[in-house]
Amino acid sequence: MQLRHRLRWLFWGLALCLCGTVSAENAYKVGVLYWSMSIPGQVAMRQGLEAEAKRINAQAARSGGRGVVLLPEVAGDGGDGVERQIRQMRAMVAARPDIIVVQPSDNAALAEPLKAANAAGIPVVAYDQYISGGKLASYVTSDNRQAGYLGGEYIAARFPGNTPLRLVLVEYPLVSSTVERLNAFLDALRDHGKAFRILKTYQAVEPVGGRKAGEAILRDFPQRDSVDVVFTVNDGGGLAVVDALAKAGRNEIAVASVDGDPVAVGNIRAGRLTVIDAAQFCGPLGAEAMRVAYAVLRKQPVARHVLVPVFPVTRETVDRYPGWQGPLPQAFEKPWPANQRSWSGKIVEPR
Structure with a gap:
C-alpha cells in the first residue's frame, strides 16, 4: 500500500474515532470501497454509511465496546473507475482489514479480488450492486x-x-x-x-x-x-x-x-x-450496509440478502x-x- 493511501486511511480513521471517542487501536478496521462521488444518490449512501459508523462508535464509547475505523477509497466513474476499483480492492485485501464493505462499479470485475478476500479470510459485504463470483457475507441493496x-x-x-x-x-x-x-x-x-x-x-x-x-x-x-x-x-x-x-x-x-x-x-x-x-432510501441503505458489516464483525448472524x-x-x-x-x-x-x-x-x- 502506498504511503499516501496509508496516510489518508489514518486521517479518516482518526476523524471517525474521535467523533465517538473510541480507541483507534482497538477499533475494527473497515475497508470501504465507494463507487462514485459524482452520482448524488451514491453520495447519500456514503453519508448514511458513515453516519451509522459514527452512531456505532458513540455506542461503543458508552459501553466500552469496540468501534470501527473506516478506510475509504473512491473508484470514480466509467471504465477508468472500474479498473481503479479492481486495484483498490486488491490493495485492500493486501492490507488485511477486518472486513471490506464495497459498492461495486461492475458486477463481474471484482470477482477475482473477492475470491482473494475469501482466501485471506476477510469477510466482504457488498451494497447497492452485487459481485458475480466469490462469496459475500451479505448483499444489501434497494429492492x-x-x-x-x-x-x-x-x-x-x-x-x-x-x-x-x-x-x-x-x-x-x-x-x-x-x-x-x-x-x-x-x-x-x-x-x-x-x-x-x-x-x-x-x-x-x-x-x-x-x-x-x-x-x-x-x-x-x-x-x-x-x-x-x-x-x-x-x-x-x-x-x-x-x-x-x-x-x-x-x-x-x-x-x-x-x-x-x-x-x-x-x-x-x-x-x-x-x-x-x-x-x-439511500441513507438507510448505506446505514444498513454498515449495520450488517458490524454484525458480521461481532460474529452475529446476518441475512445473506437484504432488500431496502x-x-x-x-x-x-x-x-x-x-x-x-x-x-x-x-x-x-x-x-x-x-x-x-x-x-x-x-x-x-x-x-
Whole structure:
C-alpha cells in the first residue's frame, strides 16, 4: 500500500474515532470501497454509511465496546473507475482489514479480488450492486425489481388502451441493480396488459452519459409525438436526459426513472416530463450496509440478502416521500390501478 493511501486511511480513521471517542487501536478496521462521488444518490449512501459508523462508535464509547475505523477509497466513474476499483480492492485485501464493505462499479470485475478476500479470510459485504463470483457475507441493496415494477405499472395505468407504447430505454447492463430495474419495468407492462414497442436503447448511468443519450434521442427522434415514454434506469444519467428533452420542448414525452434525486422529485412537482421516480432510501441503505458489516464483525448472524424498499414518487404521492435520508414511510394504498394495491416500507430479507 502506498504511503499516501496509508496516510489518508489514518486521517479518516482518526476523524471517525474521535467523533465517538473510541480507541483507534482497538477499533475494527473497515475497508470501504465507494463507487462514485459524482452520482448524488451514491453520495447519500456514503453519508448514511458513515453516519451509522459514527452512531456505532458513540455506542461503543458508552459501553466500552469496540468501534470501527473506516478506510475509504473512491473508484470514480466509467471504465477508468472500474479498473481503479479492481486495484483498490486488491490493495485492500493486501492490507488485511477486518472486513471490506464495497459498492461495486461492475458486477463481474471484482470477482477475482473477492475470491482473494475469501482466501485471506476477510469477510466482504457488498451494497447497492452485487459481485458475480466469490462469496459475500451479505448483499444489501434497494429492492431494484420493485423499483422497475412500480414504474411499469404506473406507466401502464397512465397509458390505457390497446395502442402499443412507443418506448425508448436508457439502460446500463454492467451492474445488477440497473438490469433488474429494466427487466422489472418491462415485466410490469406485460403483467398489466400494456403492449409496447422498444424504439431504441441507449446506455447512461451518470451525467456525461446522460447528456449524450439525451442528444442522441433528439437526433434519432426529432419529430414531436414520435416517442411516448423514456425509461431511464437511474437519475444519475436520467436527469441529463430529462434536461435535454425539456430544453428541446419535448414535453409530450413521459419519463419514468429510479433513484429519487431531489431534482427529479422537483420535476415531478413541476410537471416537467418525469411522471414517476421509484425513489431509493439511500441513507438507510448505506446505514444498513454498515449495520450488517458490524454484525458480521461481532460474529452475529446476518441475512445473506437484504432488500431496502423503494418509494413510488408521483404527482399523487410526492408529499408522502421524506427524501433520501428517510425514514421509511408507513404503508399506503396506491392511488392508481395496480395488481398489488398496497405499498409496504419494510426491509425484507428474502430466503
